[in-house]
Amino acid sequence: MRNTASNIDQVVVGAQGRFVSLLVGKGINRQAHSAKIDRVTDSFVYFTDYNSGKTARKVRTDAVLRVACGKAIYSRVKV
Numbered sequence: 881m882r883n884t885a886s887n888i889d890q891v892v893v894g895a896q897g898r899f900v901s902l903l904v905g906k907g908i909n910r911q912a913h914s915a916k917i918d919r920v921t922d923s924f925v926y927f928t929d930y931n932s933g934k935t936a937r938k939v940r941t942d943a944v945l946r947v948a949c950g951k952a953i954y955s956r957v958k959v
Contacts, residue, residue, distance in 0.1 A: 882953070883955050884952055884953050884954075885947075885952050885954040886954070888920050889920055890952065891947045891954045892947075894949060894950075894952040895949040895952070898916075899915065899930070899949070900914075901913075901914060901947070902917070902927065902947055903946040903947075904939050904944055906943060913927070913929045913932075913937075915927040915930065917947075918936075920941070922941065923940065924939065924941060925940075925941055927939075
């Protein structure tokens with residue numbers, strides 16, 4: 881799948897409160913989250929992870945590998 885967004889904010893704005901697929905990488909480990917993103921800053925992505933039931937999570941923006949919602953996709957590296 882190709883990038884249709886140039887940054888995470890474009891996917892979040894297009895999602896308008898819908899669930900997004902969030903792929904986070906830490907070294908060789910990767911975790912997929914079904915989440916609603918609360919906000920995005922230069923350093924962190926704040927979201928609610930509905931798979932694990934954790935209400936408030938944050939990850940470093942540089943650890944986010946892929947964000948997708950419908951046809952809107954942002955991928956930092958080829959995944």
